[in-house]
Structure formats: structure tokens, C-alpha cells
Amino acid sequence: MKNKLTAIDLFSGCGGFSFGFQEAGFHILLGVDNTEIALKTFAKNHNDSKTLNLDLHLDSSIDKIVAETATNKVDVVIAGPPCQGFSLTGTRKENDERNSLFYSVFSLASKLNPKAIVIENVPGLMTLYGGKAKKEIIRLCEEMGYSCNSKILFAPDYGVPQIRKRVFFVALKKDLGEFIFPEPVFNEDNYISCEDAIGDLPDLVNDLGDNEMDYMNKAFSSYQQSMRKGSDKIWNHVGTVHTELVKSVIAQVPEGGNHKDLPLGVGDSRKFNEAWTRYHSKKPSKTIDTGHRNHFHYKWNRVPSVRENARLQSFPDKFIFLGNKTQQYRQVGNAVPPILGNVLANQLLKYIK
Numbered sequence: 001m002k003n004k005l006t007a008i009d010l011f012s013g014c015g016g017f018s019f020g021f022q023e024a025g026f027h028i029l030l031g032v033d034n035t036e037i038a039l040k041t042f043a044k045n046h047n048d049s050k051t052l053n054l055d056l057h058l059d060s061s062i063d064k065i066v067a068e069t070a071t072n073k074v075d076v077v078i079a080g081p082p083c084q085g086f087s088l089t090g091t092r093k094e095n096d097e098r099n100s101l102f103y104s105v106f107s108l109a110s111k112l113n114p115k116a117i118v119i120e121n122v123p124g125l126m127t128l129y130g131g132k133a134k135k136e137i138i139r140l141c142e143e144m145g146y147s148c149n150s151k152i153l154f155a156p157d158y159g160v161p162q163i164r165k166r167v168f169f170v171a172l173k174k175d176l177g178e179f180i181f182p183e184p185v186f187n188e189d190n191y192i193s194c195e196d197a198i199g200d201l202p203d204l205v206n207d208l209g210d211n212e213m214d215y216m217n218k219a220f221s222s223y224q225q226s227m228r229k230g231s232d233k234i235w236n237h238v239g240t241v242h243t244e245l246v247k248s249v250i251a252q253v254p255e256g257g258n259h260k261d262l263p264l265g266v267g268d269s270r271k272f273n274e275a276w277t278r279y280h281s282k283k284p285s286k287t288i289d290t291g292h293r294n295h296f297h298y299k300w301n302r303v304p305s306v307r308e309n310a311r312l313q314s315f316p317d318k319f320i321f322l323g324n325k326t327q328q329y330r331q332v333g334n335a336v337p338p339i340l341g342n343v344l345a346n347q348l349l350k351y352i353k
Contacts (some may be wrong), residue, residue: 014043156191
């Protein structure tokens, strides 16, 4: 551990972002969040990492983090502040306190003086309210001696089987150079599809599965093989009981379709944009969110399991989620895809190794 670069994860949730850094060789010193069950999942899946349940609005929380890391040098601060204030699906109130949570990242960085700061958020942060947040983040970086670059990354371009756009800010101490984002490695011709990602998992049609299951089918894609590394079990693959009515509605949605493809009078209880969306086997999934009621398996007439959502978020099978099923779905949906974290971590190593 002494020779490893270190990082701490703010607004960590279950730790998808920092898990990608851990897989790149970083030692994650600390995960900080205000959801206890997510921190328990974090602790289970990170090597010798500590956790703190804190409200990062408070100055006292910053002091506690500084005290907790006092015996270690922190090389990187990574953070995914709550995005609801900037999200297209949120209320978009300019004075939403969640919009200013990134200040806590810089408050902490001013005391820890890391080599790099990495912040993730929804693309709306770049333009909402005239780009105030983007400008403020760049200003704070400059003020503290960092060069800062930002870019909206499209997850399928980097091997995540999910349509997901997120903006990343990477700030480097100026003597380390200016961070250049890695080039995409996939394109529309070879994006990893839903079938590539989850097609080997048990169908759960006649059996709701279990929180711990054996592999019943062989992996038939390189992505499935990579997801299985380090695990001899399938965890968190539990089905959901649907009414016959719900199953009959799902059955009428074509692959890749949604509520607009249903016959007149069918599925009228849900008519918003994402309602009754069935994944397409040959394409990445829709953006995984914190719920599980509106997206359906490309083949089976049910919602995806927690493990299927985790695969689509690029969590390997060895990453185990704790809590009840609703809590597990929320942890998966709130996470930064580990593969994106890993891609950025490996690129950072070129500057700070």
C-alpha cells in the first residue's frame, strides 16, 4: 500500500467511481457519503478502505476528513456531487443547495493539496444558468494552482454497454501538465450490446433466482468474460414478481420500443418518455437510473435484476451490493460506471505516477 497512489471518494455512494481507480492500482483511502447502506457496500468492495457518513455541506465534515487522512498523503480527490440540481429531470432551481456542493470538494482540496481533482456530473452542469457552475469550477481550479479540462464522455465509447453521457472535470497541478482525455475505443459499429453484457445470466422466468447463484451458462462474449473475473458466483440476481397485466403489457412492447409502440388503450397508466421501454439486444441499454419500473429486459417480460443493471453499469460480478433490493437498485443507478473511472484513472497515471 505504501507505494500506491492514493485517492479519496466524496459523495461516493457504493463506490463505482473509485472502484475503477482501485482496479487501476490506486489505494482508496476513504469513501464519504450520507447513505449508510451505500457505505457498507463501499467497505465490502474496497480494499482496506475506511468510510465516513457525513453531510458535506458542513465545514466540520471537511475537518473530519482531514483528520481521518492525516497520516496519508492524498494524491487524488474524486467526487460525483448530487446532480439533481443540474439534471434535466430535476426541478432546475438555481438556488438548489445541491448545485453548490462542489464547493466542498475545493474546500477539502485546499487542505489536502492533492495532485489531481476529478469531478463527475450530468452534462446539464455545463450550460444551465449560463454555465455558472462550469465557470466557477474552472475559476476555483485556477485559483488553487490547477489546470482544468472538462469533457462530456459518452459511456459506450469506452466500453460501457449503456447510453450514458456525463461531464468530467479533471484538474492537475500546473507543474504536472494539462490533462488530455483518452480517445474513444469503441464506436457505433462495435458498441457492447445488452446481449453482450447480460445474455449469459439466468433468465429468471420460472425461478426468481437468489442473492447468490451459480453460473449456469457459459460466457459467450469477451465482456461477459471480463465481468466474471474474480467471481465464482452470481450475486444480486433476483427477479421481480409482476402481475399478469403488467407482463401482458411488457409482452406487447417490441425490442427497442416503448409506450409509443403499444396498442391504443394498453399501458395507459404510464405514458411518459421512458415508460414501458424494452432494451434492444444488439444495442447498449438506456441510462440506468435509481428505479427499476420503466425499463425491461430485451427478451424476457420483466424488469432487469440488480445484477443485470450492474453489468450494464460495468460493475464486475465480484462487486456485491448490500441492503434490500430497492436500496441495491438505487446504489447501482447512482454510481459512476467503474469502467469510466478506470479509463480516467489509467490516463491520470501518465501524469502523476
